[in-house]
Amino acid sequence: MNIRLSAPAQGFLLLAPAFLVYSVFAVYPMLDVAGLSFMKWNGLTADKQFVGFGNYLYVFTQDTVFWQAVRNTILWTLMSVIFPPAIGFALALALNQNIPGRSPLRALFYLPVVIAPIAVATIWRWMYDPFFGLFNATLTALGLERLIQDWLGDRNVALYAMFVASVWQTVGFSLVLFLAGLQNVSQTLVEASRIDGAGRFQTFRYVTLPALRPSIAIVLVLSVINSLKAFDIVYGMTGGGPAQSTQMLALWAFTQAMQLGDFGRGAAISVVLLLITIAIVIPYLRWTRSHEGAR
Amino acid sequence: MSVRKQWLRIASAAALLLGGAAVAEAQEIKFWTLSFDNPGVAKAFDKITKDFEAANPGVTVKIENRGTDEHKSALRVASGSDQAPDIFFMWAGLGLGGEFIKSGLALPMDKYYTEYKWDDEFIGPALSFSKQYTGGRYGVPFTFRGEALYYNKALFEKAGISTLPKTYDELVADADKLAKAGIPAITFGGTVNWHLMRLMDEILEVQCGPEKHDALMAMKVSWADEPCATKSFEELHKWTSKYMLKPFMGIDNNQAFNLFLAGKAAMMLEGNWLVGQLRNANKLADYGVFTFPGADRLYGFGEYNYISTKSKHPDAAAKFLDYLESAPVQQANVAVFGGSVNKNVKSDSKEPLDLAWQAIFADHDKVFVNGDQAFPLDVTTEYFRVINEVASDHLDPGKAAGELQKFISARK
Numbered sequence: 167m168n169i170r171l172s173a174p175a176q177g178f179l180l181l182a183p184a185f186l187v188y189s190v191f192a193v194y195p196m197l198d199v200a201g202l203s204f205m206k207w208n209g210l211t212a213d214k215q216f217v218g219f220g221n222y223l224y225v226f227t228q229d230t231v232f233w234q235a236v237r238n239t240i241l242w243t244l245m246s247v248i249f250p251p252a253i254g255f256a257l258a259l260a261l262n263q264n265i266p267g268r269s270p271l272r273a274l275f276y277l278p279v280v281i282a283p284i285a286v287a288t289i290w291r292w293m294y295d296p297f298f299g300l301f302n303a304t305l306t307a308l309g310l311e312r313l314i315q316d317w318l319g320d321r322n323v324a325l326y327a328m329f330v331a332s333v334w335q336t337v338g339f340s341l342v343l344f345l346a347g348l349q350n351v352s353q354t355l356v357e358a359s360r361i362d363g364a365g366r367f368q369t370f371r372y373v374t375l376p377a378l379r380p381s382i383a384i385v386l387v388l389s390v391i392n393s394l395k396a397f398d399i400v401y402g403m404t405g406g407g408p409a410q411s412t413q414m415l416a417l418w419a420f421t422q423a424m425q426l427g428d429f430g431r432g433a434a435i436s437v438v439l440l441l442i443t444i445a446i447v448i449p450y451l452r453w454t455r456s457h458e459g460a461r
Numbered sequence: 462m463s464v465r466k467q468w469l470r471i472a473s474a475a476a477l478l479l480g481g482a483a484v485a486e487a488q489e490i491k492f493w494t495l496s497f498d499n500p501g502v503a504k505a506f507d508k509i510t511k512d513f514e515a516a517n518p519g520v521t522v523k524i525e526n527r528g529t530d531e532h533k534s535a536l537r538v539a540s541g542s543d544q545a546p547d548i549f550f551m552w553a554g555l556g557l558g559g560e561f562i563k564s565g566l567a568l569p570m571d572k573y574y575t576e577y578k579w580d581d582e583f584i585g586p587a588l589s590f591s592k593q594y595t596g597g598r599y600g601v602p603f604t605f606r607g608e609a610l611y612y613n614k615a616l617f618e619k620a621g622i623s624t625l626p627k628t629y630d631e632l633v634a635d636a637d638k639l640a641k642a643g644i645p646a647i648t649f650g651g652t653v654n655w656h657l658m659r660l661m662d663e664i665l666e667v668q669c670g671p672e673k674h675d676a677l678m679a680m681k682v683s684w685a686d687e688p689c690a691t692k693s694f695e696e697l698h699k700w701t702s703k704y705m706l707k708p709f710m711g712i713d714n715n716q717a718f719n720l721f722l723a724g725k726a727a728m729m730l731e732g733n734w735l736v737g738q739l740r741n742a743n744k745l746a747d748y749g750v751f752t753f754p755g756a757d758r759l760y761g762f763g764e765y766n767y768i769s770t771k772s773k774h775p776d777a778a779a780k781f782l783d784y785l786e787s788a789p790v791q792q793a794n795v796a797v798f799g800g801s802v803n804k805n806v807k808s809d810s811k812e813p814l815d816l817a818w819q820a821i822f823a824d825h826d827k828v829f830v831n832g833d834q835a836f837p838l839d840v841t842t843e844y845f846r847v848i849n850e851v852a853s854d855h856l857d858p859g860k861a862a863g864e865l866q867k868f869i870s871a872r873k
Contacts, residue, residue, distance in 0.1 A: 208560075209537050209541065210540045210541070210560070211564050230846065231846070294711065295712070296708045296711050296712065297716070297720065297725075316707075316708030316709075316710055317711060318652070318710075319709065319711025319712070319853075320708070320710065320853075321853060321855065324711075404652065405652060407651070407654070407710070407849065408651055408652075408710040408711070408849050409846050409850045409853060410849075421842075424533075424534045425530060425534065425838070426842060427560065427838055428839065
């Protein structure tokens, strides 16, 4: 028997397995969490009580940590959108040149990306140890004792100290995406611009940069998403301390649910985090597309 | 013998073997407990399970260890599935153990208390927690831990402290002497919130007295209205600002212990389990221990093992727990476990620290538990936060009790 399927039918047929898996493991849990955010549930018993917007009201008005976590998450996201992409971009420009040892250097800068975040957290926690850690030992050896810090114990320093570890781990990711983008910059256009009298900066500004726009969009969107859900490195380095001063929304949602046994509040925080992510990412993607369409 | 009979015998033997294998498979007891800090304890558990398995053919005991937070999370996840362990470790008392009992994860064990005569087996303070719950007896005592101040003898001598403090004021005076000699009086690890909490718990007991302290922890009186609560936060701040080895907010309890071992601080508020760690470090002779001056009750807590309601082999699990806590097994491991809750076990240790702890337990018939076992989980988290804010100079100690009460009042 010879069955002929239309092109859309073939497409849906091919999509079906992935759609099924995605529905079961992504869509259903998301809907379940959204439903749970209107319940009071301790995660131990089958008994769930409907509390309406009670959990949202609590986290917005009474939770002593929630707004600190919001502020930290926003700050972390802003820093993540600026520093790792900027450093990754600079490194990509450097490593796109024909310099000796280019390939080993690329591998070296990418290496931290493949290390598990919890391992990165452990490595850096030891380096930040106030008594025996690398940083304070180096400062002592250099006679710079006045700069010694309780890197992860001082609330004015801890978030930034953690962020440095995060930059070390994530910069390679931006680097690879920018490098891939740079490979696609048309050399014909570059040469044509130079023949037309453009300097290095003008070539970069009017040829290289526009060609990298898709790469920049991808790096920024992924940086926003990854930084909004920052969890492992915070959990491994400070656990949200000292005194909840490095708490993040993702970790606070986990803490509420899994450690304090309030799955309703944990779910409400997760939904807030999801809405913030959507509110940032979707307009940015639309803006990027509209600009691509206009070109 | 005919060929047919021979085949029958072979078939019967095979059936027995298969049956035996099936029993062995069916009798695996999953035991979830905390990671063993002391390698000696891990070795002891290995031998105990092997001996039990040898004495009970077909039964195997599989121990799974996790860190404290991971253990709690794993139990929470397991409670909603059919993959729960047969036995799980949890602290005793209404705060932590009570949560799992209330949720129905712990099996009432009255019939095992009768069958194994556990009431005749355990010391009273350890046993008392099993009677706190409504609906029966839950859990079997595993350990009973006391917490007290360990001190570095050489550093005390260097600071000119010749007699141990008997009152809280004397303790503060000694901390002053240590500070004048350039020695930090005490060390804590701030990343694990419960470590510094111990100091606050002890100060509250001294400043408020047993009844008021219990009422504060039960949230029956207002923290904001009790001057002793505010005074306690002020005293805590005095310790963290003047007498504590700094920095401390960025290190954990293990790092604090290593610093204590290295002679960087004179005292550490730890449990009787520290004797085992000092023994492993070959430093027993360098340290002494005394209870927190001014507190009449012993600061401590019970650790229990509970049988899960989801266990398919509760009888085998109870048999294993009975074996684990039996006098011969406990006697063989009393040194490595740092004591025993079995009242028939006698420590033959001549080590001064072991003897000091025996005297401490003998001298105290009343106990108060750690704050994180007295408070519900959400209040515990806020208690940690307020303590850490005071310790890191970000909250006026005079306002700390009010800050905690604000949270407590809002949850009602």
